[in-house]
Amino acid sequence: MSEGAPTPGGRVVIGGSTGFMGTYLLPRFREAGRDVVTISRSGADIAWGDQGAIDRAVDGASLVIGLAGKSVNCRYTPENRAAIFRSRLDTTASLSTAIARAETPPALWVNSSTATIYRHAEDRPMTESTGEIGRGFSVEVATAWERALFADDLPRTRRVALRSAIVLGHGGVLGPLRTLARLGLGGTQLDGRWPVSRARRAAGTGHDVGARGGRQHFSWVHVEDVARIIDFLEVHPELDGPVNAAAPNPVDNREFMATVRREAGVRVGPPMPRWMLELGAIGIRTETELILKSRWVLPEKLADAGFAFAYPELDAAVRESFEVPVVA
DSSP states (O other): OOTTOOOSSOOEEEESTTSHHHHHHHHHHHHTTOOEEEEESSSSSEETTOHHHHHHHHTTOSEEEEOOOOOSOSOOOHHHHHHHHHHHHHHHHHHHHHHHHOSSOOSEEEEEEEGGGBOOOSSSOBOTTTOOBOOSHHHHHHHHHHHHHHSSOOTTSEEEEEEEOEEESTTSTHHHHHHHHHTTOOSOBOOOOOOOOHHHHHHTOOOOOOOSTTOOEEOEEEHHHHHHHHHHHHTOTTOOEEEEEOOSOOEEHHHHHHHHHHHHTOOOOOOBOHHHHHHHHHHHTOOTHHHHSOBOBOOHHHHHHTOOOSOOSHHHHHHHHHSOOOOO
16 A cells, blocks of 8 residues: 555545535545545535434544634634634534444544644744643643543544644635735734733733744645645554644745745735734734744654655645646
């Protein structure tokens, strides 16, 4: 069997099948000849809340993938914070319940997590063995999500928390960034002072000043490599627990934005100071933490197991993400 090739046969259950990762994985598994059952709030084989149907789908499956969760690309209002937690914890608990009830439980359950679980890192990279858990709202979400994954006693199912870095690909985060670059707003994103209210500080949603000069680290991974990592996990039973899904060559924000501009055919872009980023984030209903936190993450477990990335370098990953998909 070649590296990364899916195990022949074996039903796959994808929870959260209509998001960015789910829509990438679904045709890939079906093209490999696998039976796939999808779960989502709408537009899937099964709707969340239909526990009986979820139980039947999971029983006898070989692989369960949990991807469900409200996007964190929003303002962290109390309502959105509650929805971010609920959408992750409820769906993870539903999959765990189905696996616990199964007569023939799946051999592997891969559940989404996030590399933002680690602290803001400017001094050294975070790995599964040496990484330090951070603080704040996003970290609380990630740690609660992983607790839900490992909460139940499931002795016949190997569980992996896939701590994904920023995922690049068609339809991901690069689309809006390319548009900004073409508008002349694709410069280095600079941290700096900005007032944080007492309420936001108490909620853990206020970003404190971090790396200067656009030197915040940017860990990333191409969507094709995330899919290949899941394939790899199926045939490497020694891998369990947290696994960092991050390319081996992270960059800083200065280099990342320069790459986006270059691949978008834009020669220059003025630096974007913190005040401008904050006002823009309010306007488009998102948070600056997503671009100002220094995420320096390395895939230690995958490297030790011999996984080879298809996109180890940023240039090729961004270039492929900007290409127009070929429609058969």
